[in-house]
Amino acid sequence: MSDMSASPAGPPTVMHVDMDAFYASVEIRRRPELRGKPVVVGALGPRGVVLSATHDVRPYGVRAGQPVGRARRLCPQAVFLPPDHDEYATVSANVMEVFRAVTPVVEPLSLDEAFLDLSGSLRRLGGDPAHIGEQIRARVADEQGITCSVGVASTKFVAKLAGATAKPDGLRVVPDDEVLEFLHPLPVDRLWGVGERTEAALTRLGLHTVGDIAHTPAATLCRALGQAAGRHLHALAWGRDERPVVPSEPERSIGTEETFPADVDDPAVVRRTLLRLAGRTGARLRAAGLAGRTVTLKVRFSDFTTLTRSKTLRDATDVGRDIYATACALHAGLGLERARLRLVGVRVEHLVPGDRPRQMVLGERARGWSEVERAADAVRDRFGGRALAPASLLADPGRDGRSRGPGTRR
Numbered sequence: 001m002s003d004m005s006a007s008p009a010g011p012p013t014v015m016h017v018d019m020d021a022f023y024a025s026v027e028i029r030r031r032p033e034l035r036g037k038p039v040v041v042g043a044l045g046p047r048g049v050v051l052s053a054t055h056d057v058r059p060y061g062v063r064a065g066q067p068v069g070r071a072r073r074l075c076p077q078a079v080f081l082p083p084d085h086d087e088y089a090t091v092s093a094n095v096m097e098v099f100r101a102v103t104p105v106v107e108p109l110s111l112d113e114a115f116l117d118l119s120g121s122l123r124r125l126g127g128d129p130a131h132i133g134e135q136i137r138a139r140v141a142d143e144q145g146i147t148c149s150v151g152v153a154s155t156k157f158v159a160k161l162a163g164a165t166a167k168p169d170g171l172r173v174v175p176d177d178e179v180l181e182f183l184h185p186l187p188v189d190r191l192w193g194v195g196e197r198t199e200a201a202l203t204r205l206g207l208h209t210v211g212d213i214a215h216t217p218a219a220t221l222c223r224a225l226g227q228a229a230g231r232h233l234h235a236l237a238w239g240r241d242e243r244p245v246v247p248s249e250p251e252r253s254i255g256t257e258e259t260f261p262a263d264v265d266d267p268a269v270v271r272r273t274l275l276r277l278a279g280r281t282g283a284r285l286r287a288a289g290l291a292g293r294t295v296t297l298k299v300r301f302s303d304f305t306t307l308t309r310s311k312t313l314r315d316a317t318d319v320g321r322d323i324y325a326t327a328c329a330l331h332a333g334l335g336l337e338r339a340r341l342r343l344v345g346v347r348v349e350h351l352v353p354g355d356r357p358r359q360m361v362l363g364e365r366a367r368g369w370s371e372v373e374r375a376a377d378a379v380r381d382r383f384g385g386r387a388l389a390p391a392s393l394l395a396d397p398g399r400d401g402r403s404r405g406p407g408t409r410r
């Protein structure tokens with residue numbers, strides 16, 4: 001900072017981080033053969049909508065929220081994939097951990113997007129928000145194999161807009177003395193709170209850019225849009241946004257559940273599903289650096305009635321094997337031999353910070369399941385979700401709860 005008078009408050013400290021084409025990027029990460037190809041993620045059924053698409057299909061008019069059938073007509077050469085929400089949640093937990101290593105003040109907006117308040121940690125991290133942003137981008141790329149874009153400003157909405165202009169795989173800092181220069185040429189619909197109706201009202205007033213709004217008297221905006229909206233937009237157009245970054249509560253529980261494609265009454269199929277769900281729950285706990293003492297089993301019957309049973313362990317665990325054993329005991333205790341189940345779920349509660357992930361040293365003997373599963377996490381992070389699974393799952397041709405494989409009894 002050579003000219004401190006230009007920004008007396010110091011460098012901006014509100015950061016917005018957003019993964020680029022998040023679901024599509026996660027799919028490409030585990031299927032390297034898709035790299036460079038257009039990818040669309042969305043439920044493939046008749047009512048499926050586009051959830052995520054790589055940037056190269058956007059010129060064809062493919063957008064999130066659009067019916068998948070329409071996206072197929074617009075860009076038939078794209079690869080269409082169904083979503084894997086468990087995988088995205090796992091990657092999201094890892095990414096949020098990267099953010100929380102920078103500052104505890106992290107406000108997630110969705111699985112792939114968060115605000116960070118750097119004001120308390122800026123000095124410790126060297127004082128340059130651009131450098132911190134590049135470090136976050138490098139860590140996310142190295143550890144998760146996906147790219148993100150970062151915006152930094154003194155307010156939330158300018159930080160978010162700055163990041164959007166840097167997409168994909170970019171970073172932009174907007175210092176205080178450049179905010180108006182940055183904001184005023186933007187079209188009005190970029191401002192938070194401007195939907196189609198507000199945009200139409202602004203167009204009727206002849207206002208097309210943020211600068212047009214700034215140079216319109218607040219009273220005129222209030223007459224057209226109402227007091228609250230008028231005042232709000234006028235403030236935003238001058239770069240004023242008082243909203244602080246509000247850190248979210250830490251997670252209270254971690255778990256996952258699965259609805260069977262058709263109701264299931266075979267306890268072996270239920271146990272195999274519990275093994276898979278427990279494995280994922282353990283992976284998510286470890287990814288979030290958490291462990292928990294209470295394991296809860298949830299079952300939903302074919303008539304939609306739902307039961308939960310919990311057991312509290314002596315020690316907190318983040319090990320899928322322990323979670324599986326407890327879930328199986330709870331399942332056996334319910335005596336459901338003939339019951340037809342629609343869904344089962346596994347959840348771990350009463351979370352505490354877990355052991356920090358430990359790097360396995362080559363040749364070191366694995367001690368217990370915790371180390372084995374941590375090593376598996378590392379392989380999964382590099383090679384994708386199905387690279388390593390318990391032997392009894394490898395025989396399972398898919399998520400079809402009715403499929404049978406050898407070795408399901410333990």
Ligand SMILES: [Mg+2]
Binds near residue numbers: 019021022112
């Ligand atoms: Mg995103």
